[in-house]
Amino acid sequence: MNLPADTAMEMPAVARAEIASRFERREAQVLRILDAARACFLKSGFQGASMGEICAQADMSPGALYRYFPSKEGLIEAICASDKEIDAKILANIAKAPSIIEGMTRGLLAHAEQVHKSGMAPLFAEIFAEAKRNQTLNTILDRSMCDVHDVIGAALHHASANGDIDPVLPLDQLLPIMMAMGHGLVTHDLPKIGISIQAMEPAMRAMIEGLLRPTKKANADLSLAEHVQSSQQT
Amino acid sequence: MNLPADTAMEMPAVARAEIASRFERREAQVLRILDAARACFLKSGFQGASMGEICAQADMSPGALYRYFPSKEGLIEAICASDKEIDAKILANIAKAPSIIEGMTRGLLAHAEQVHKSGMAPLFAEIFAEAKRNQTLNTILDRSMCDVHDVIGAALHHASANGDIDPVLPLDQLLPIMMAMGHGLVTHDLPKIGISIQAMEPAMRAMIEGLLRPTKKANADLSLAEHVQSSQQT
DNA sequence: TCAGCGAGAATGAACGTTCGCACTTTGGAA
């Protein structure tokens, strides 16, 4: 941003290119620490990872690390806050999608695939688990969830106004269901089962279509009468 | 706290006969410890809860506790193993349901409601997060998931043989989706949002119907063509 | 009498954090 230009000019060109100013150097160090912390938290969990472990991973002494973060708690909060931004592009695509069904289908799958491919699924699970106990984390998570809520909520309203959503179902119930689905896809260990996430697209689309598309559900109870002749097993 | 062991110990001679034997007393103590551990893990997480905390909650000294469990690790494993049984009745109901759609709808919601009502959702989140790092826990969890897989898998096969499931979708993809949904409903903080889980039944049924019910999805891409005139927002 | 139980102090390791110090960079005065 607002670098002292004179200082930059006193430096040799090579050094200036690498770390042009104090501010940037500081930012680079912060990033280095965050990367190390992410790796350690991923491997050992928030409580399980020690500051020593993180220092070693960042190739830095404790004294140095504590110049950048006031505490382990602060580090955890920074990790949570930094990882919310992952969704930005995906959210934009949901808003731009030709229909709510396409948007949600692709958005959910893209999100799940991104998280699993980057290997960050355990970290997500950790964040959500920790947020149920840690008030500060909970607030951070809520704030980042707000963006998601806003985008999907707006898309739902828009689709509803267009008559693309079954009027029987209250809109404010659809959103939590979507959120829970996304949550499940990310937290559940899909890759372990050997499922390709992209291959799930037809099934996901069918499911979301069932949820949102009008008609066909005036009284769903007929499914009961229809299938009385059925199921039991050993 | 209403701990079984407490009550038993303060009971008159007649009632004491119920837990007279060494074995039964030992079992009661184990239960007392497990209850305390569950409460502490729920509040502070596996790593966050200390043995001291658990001892205090169980009203027991460390020396006593260690007569029943070899380590904190062992306690965690016991908690994970004991909490898998929650699903037994719900699973049975899924198998007995008149149709796969009814079974899955009610099963998923019953499971979610039970977990949330008992306030154990954070513990579930904790277990799943921890299992991604701890090999032993992972095995325990896998084993308990096997039961669920078996029951739902059997129900799916049965329904599929009856023609109740869209033949286009491979069965082995449906199961992970169901699992992920259940997982999401449990782990996501539905009650915080103020949603009554039972009220979600129509929406859930519509969604599962969309996923399983035949017809209507020969080429779902028409949803794209249909809605080209759509969505953007502020 | 004896095996098992329970309490609680003791132990030793690990942890988050701080401290003191040496080194470098910065910005301005001489």
Added chain:
DNA sequence: TTCCAAAGTGCGAACGTTCATTCTCGCTGA
């Protein structure tokens, strides 16, 4: 330019605490 004080940075030993676990010993019921 040269010099200096101030500020910033990094290191790693050290600190105080907390933790999981063990030990010792007295107690209890059979």
